[in-house]
Amino acid sequence: MSLDALYGNEQLKSKLAPVLEADRLSHAYILSGPQGSGKHTLARLLAAAMECTSGRTRPCLVCAQCRKVLSGNHPDVITVDDEKKKTVSVELVREARTDMYLRPNEGRRKVYIFPRAMDMGAPGQNALLKVLEEPPAYGAFLLLTDGAQRLLPTIRSRCVELQLSPLETGLCTRLLERDFPQKTGEQIASAVLRSGGFYGQAKTLLSGGGELLPQTARFAAAYPARDALAMAELLVPMERLSRDQLQPILTEWLGLLTEALAVRSGTPAPTPEAAAISQSRSGAELMSAIRRLQEALELLQGNISVGALCGALQVQLR
Numbered sequence: 001m002s003l004d005a006l007y008g009n010e011q012l013k014s015k016l017a018p019v020l021e022a023d024r025l026s027h028a029y030i031l032s033g034p035q036g037s038g039k040h041t042l043a044r045l046l047a048a049a050m051e052c053t054s055g056r057t058r059p060c061l062v063c064a065q066c067r068k069v070l071s072g073n074h075p076d077v078i079t080v081d082d083e084k085k086k087t088v089s090v091e092l093v094r095e096a097r098t099d100m101y102l103r104p105n106e107g108r109r110k111v112y113i114f115p116r117a118m119d120m121g122a123p124g125q126n127a128l129l130k131v132l133e134e135p136p137a138y139g140a141f142l143l144l145t146d147g148a149q150r151l152l153p154t155i156r157s158r159c160v161e162l163q164l165s166p167l168e169t170g171l172c173t174r175l176l177e178r179d180f181p182q183k184t185g186e187q188i189a190s191a192v193l194r195s196g197g198f199y200g201q202a203k204t205l206l207s208g209g210g211e212l213l214p215q216t217a218r219f220a221a222a223y224p225a226r227d228a229l230a231m232a233e234l235l236v237p238m239e240r241l242s243r244d245q246l247q248p249i250l251t252e253w254l255g256l257l258t259e260a261l262a263v264r265s266g267t268p269a270p271t272p273e274a275a276a277i278s279q280s281r282s283g284a285e286l287m288s289a290i291r292r293l294q295e296a297l298e299l300l301q302g303n304i305s306v307g308a309l310c311g312a313l314q315v316q317l318r
């Protein structure tokens with residue numbers, strides 16, 4: 001099986017093939033590439049390869065260890081992130097560092113995945129550095145980032161860098177034609193172009209995630225970031241909209257938060273926006289925001305002024 005599940009990226013796969021064959025994966029990798037480039041897929045495959053117990057080419061994807069990794073249930077594959085925080089705190093890195101010295105529960109290795117390594121500040125990266133220098137033999141790190149240059153040179157010098165590439169146009173087109181048989185050739189070609197060949201991004205565009213209202217796109221950025229200023233800059237001008245203009249915007253926000261809540265309970269994320277919100281907001285926060293938006297939509301049918309409604313939302317959607 002090996003890395004076939006990662007599309008394209010032939011150069012990267014051929015670089016890893018002999019290492020996988022010999023079962024000699026390094027203890028630290030940086031996986032870099034933009035959103036939708038396959039970093040998460042590659043991280044899962046590498047973690048599976050590290051735990052795989054089949055004698056065949058790793059990862060086999062069928063043994064019990066591989067399956068646990070792929071379903072996110074392997075006790076020795078640990079994600080280091082706090083969905084509620086904007087950054088990956090130094091405390092979290094220290095916790096992982098301490099945990100690493102406890103032997104694996106059942107796996108061959110203990111694998112720490114940092115899904116947004118670029119959001120670790122310098123103190124976090126320095127804390128990580130100590131264990132990167134002298135990890136226990138079973139310790140492994142997968143650092144995911146949108147750019148390797150966002151990590152300290154000292155970290156980079158201790159990791160093997162794996163840069164994800166866009167898919168070649170023909171391959172990206174064929175995959176999208178398979179996934180979206182109902183779309184026209186023009187729609188597919190446009191998605192290939194707009195995504196720069198990054199398959200995950202192209203799928204999002206074709207799923208409709210690329211056609212959000214401008215206010216929703218801004219909400220989808222400000223809300224998970226807990227950016228009160230951006231939220232104010234978004235909502236204050238909305239006070240001047242008519243009821244008919246405001247209604248579809250709030251409906252779309254409600255849809256987005258409902259999707260994010262579903263993602264939190266295990267549904268695959270339909271859009272990166274829903275994924276981002278689900279990662280940074282708790283279920284209770286989402287439920288409360290959903291209720292506020294439902295109330296706002298009801299009030300909008302009545303006499304309340306749009307100005308008052310937007311003002312209230314600014315406080316309620318903090």
Ligand SMILES: [Zn+2]
Nearest residue numbers: 052060063066
């Ligand atoms: Zn396996």
